[in-house]
Amino acid sequence: MDHRFDLAIVGAGLSAISALRAGVAHGKRVVVFDYQEVPGGFLRSALPAPGFEDAWEMLHSWRVPPEIAAYFSATVVGLLPASAPGEAHTLLVRTRAGTEQVYARHVLIACGGLEATREHAQIPGTRPGGVFTPILVHQFLARGYLPGTRAIVYGDSRYATATARRLADAGVEVTQITPATSEGGYSEGQAELVEVLGFPRVEGVRLRREGQVFDLAADTLIYAAGMIANTHWLRGSGIVTTGNGAIQVNARCQTNIDGIFAVGTVVAPSLDHASSIAMGQRVAALLNGGSL
Amino acid sequence: MAKNNRHIDVLVIGGGIVGTAILHELSHYDVSVVLVERNPDLCDGTSKSNSAIVHTGFDAPPDSLEARMLASARELWPTIIENLRIPYLQTGALLIATSAEEQTIIDTQIAPRSRRNGVELQPLTRAEILESAPYVNPRIHGGVLVEGEGIIDPFWATRAYAENAVHNGAEVVLGEAVTGIAVESERVLVRTSGGTNFAAAMVVNAAGLWADEVARLAGDSSFRLTPRKGQFIIVEEDHGVSQIILPVPSRVSKGILVTPIVFGGVLLGPTAEEVESKSDLATTGEGLRRIREGVGKLVPVMAQASSVRQFAGLRAVSSTGDYIIRPSTVGSRLLHVAGIRSTGISASPAIGRYVGELVRDELGLSRRSRVVETLPEYLADAAANEGDVVCLCRSITRAEILAALRSPLPPTTLDGLKRRTGAMLGDCQGNLCMPRLIDMFQRQLGRDPDTLEKHAAHSAPVAGYTTYLASAGSPATSQEEH
Secondary structure, three states: OOEEEEEEEEEEOOHHHHHHOOOOOOOOOOOEEEEEOOOOOOOHOOOOOOOHHHHHHHOOOOOOOOOOOEOOEEEEEEEEEOOOOOOOOOEEEEEEEEEEEEEEEEEOOOOOOOOOOOOOOOOOOOOOOOOHHHHHHHHHHHHHEEOOOOOEEEEEHHHHHHHHHHHHHHEEEEEEEEEEOOOOOOOEEEEEEEEEOOOOOOOOEEEEOOEEEEEEEEEEEOOOOOEEOOOHHHHOOOOOOOOOOOEOOOOEEEEEOOEEEOOOOHHOOOOOOHHHHHHHHHHHHHHHHHHO | OOEEEEEEEEEEEEOOOHOOOOOOOOOEEEOOOEEEEEEOOOOOOOOOOOOOOOOOOOOOOOOOHHHHHHHHHHHHEEEEEHHHHHOEEEOEEEEEEEOOOHHHHHHHHHHHHHHHOOOOOEEEEEHHHHHHOOOOOOOOOOEEEOOOOOOOOOOHHHHHHHHHHHHHEEEEEEEEEEEEEOOOOOOEEEEOOOOEEEEEEEEOOOHHHHHHHHHHHHHOOOOOOOEEEEEEEEEEEOOOOOOOEOOOOOOOOOOOOEOOOOOOOOOOOOEEEEEEOOOOEOOOOHHHHHHHHHHHHHHHHHHHHOOEEEEEEEEEEEOOOOOOEEEEEEEEEEEEEEEEEEOOHHHHHHHHHHHHHHHHHHHHHOOOOOOOOOOOOHHHHHHHHOEEEEEEEOOEHHHHHHHHHHHOOOOOOOOHHHHHOOOOOOOOOOOOOOHHHHHHHHHOOOOOOOHHHOOOOOOOOOOOOOOOOOHHHHOOOOOOOO
16 A cells, blocks of 8 residues: 555545546545445445435446545544644554555545434333344345344435335335424324334334324334434544534535545535535535645 | 253353353362353343442442452452453542532441441542542532542453353353252252253352342242342543542432443443333333433533433342342252342452352362463454454454454354444444444354344344345455455
8 A cells, every 4th residue: 555645535435436526636646445345435335216316327337546546445543633734644544454554635534424323312212133224224135134024214314215115125014204303293104203112123113293102013123314424533633523523614625624624424414415426526626726 | 952961060050240250260160160141142131231330349338248249359350350351440439429418428428338348538629529520510519539449341351251261161051041940968950941951069040130030940939139220321422531420329329420431431320210020121211311310410511412322231139138149048059149239240259259169168179270360362462463444433343353253252142242342332333334243243153144133032133035136246245254
């Protein structure tokens, strides 16, 4: 592995690929690292799916351009910002061969998000087998594993709906529940998840709708209600995050540290995938327009 | 089931911290010793779901067996921690008085009790506390420092006790429950759900919350254990918390505390709820609210801090109010070690030592001439070596997972792997890496995915198979593990 670059990109998901397609690497020595074995981010395992035509169009044909150094199964586990202006930042990268240090004058953090869990939302109840988030479902189906036979998908995003549809296509009996918001009335299929039931496997969930509590039987709960920024590896780095753990950036995608940029879900966990694509394009223009 | 008759010297029933500590001690004697555990893995009851604190015993009832064991354990821990390489940190504990009334309780009740237990308390003013622990609520009155209190990884300790015992010739049988016991004058016959008939010169009942039911299998109803539920909240971000923060205890429990976790993060809890069922491990909205309310009085930032996980554990409350370590009423060859309340981890080295002596005296044993005292540190060795990251949230590598799967007592469940390595404990709660871990279980140990349980029987995440999408080619890991 070469160890010195003009730009290091952390993550090879939608926003990073969007930035690369928009020419962010132009005229620079660029390296990309990703935890997964293939580019495309976590969303890729759910594609193709209705509502994600733009993402699929971008991802399915994309190959790493030959002028870019790309390492997969290579996880950035730490970031040490430069000690003086103009010096390189240090990335700690874990690969099969061990931990290596890589130096880059500019860093683009595009490592996305993790799916929020039932535990993150502090939903009480038992802790049985059968409570998952969509990323597990998509990886299971790709291996030929069924996560259950009767599933409740809790979430109303495009991604939650795509997950529910895939499960149904695989022969799982699926009910999709739309999380109720505190304001406004309830519509069909809308309810608030208040408790997980059953042990050792899920036996159902307790829901609340218009003040009424009722139970719905299922052997699987797919909790698909949001993302959290993937910033745990930045602890101690000095990069400023907001209250919800996302990286704080200005309108030019800059973090509080000179030369370190961030785009995509890692700066806004509620971001739509289309906004991630747009943000990647914007940072490419900003980085190419600057003195980098 | 195949009939399997086995003649051994000592059988230990129960693979929690107490049973494995006893197994560890007995394996240093010249005896054949076997431990049976009904769950698929060790440390699956009270030992896994608790505050993970090694208490000094400063507030134990003076002159109780519990106080004696805790005092003796203080002497034994340093050697055990070093030999078994147990993750441990002597953080010290701040016992906080939130009011003048609580300060009076400390001065007039807790301090004298602590002196009788041989533990020195260091009085601190409000200003001194806030200087060393600025995260503590500024509205407190004062408190004391208990310097000797520390934090530990309970699962590591349990596994390490058992693994060292295995290195010294002991045997661990998992997934077999005791279904019948007959106590005779010179031996005890024990039948298990796996079809094994043990004839042991002595049997130690260390079945935790179920020890009273094990006793009843032998016709001994001399004590009763009831479950007390404790709910906990785990916070990943430590917000600067570096010491155990204790409230002034009530008559029922030590109260809701804040403690750093030895492998990172902070633990909040527990509640103390009398429950009906010994398998009621559900968290409740009410319980979690009460924890937040309780910790807010001590460390305000923890009232709101984002949580990665919540869980509940059950501890055994004994009908006698103290540890029950004595022969059964139906015969001296069955020894009960029960009612260990919430201090089992803290007292475990001393309980092991004490029970070892009781068994030695009953059977006339001598120590082995050669004993393996230490445990190879395979997890840290693996971490230093090669392997890409498998668990993204906690940066756990392939080498660490492989080391656990190849260890002398390998995990049999996904939760067992989680407790051995820390994988699946982070923000995503294993949703990202669990499929890879299932792949590795399959490749290393030949486990069919649909037989791999999360924890108990019938909890397997893989519920069945489908050809949908599988033909599209798996993006799963294909790399060879050497």
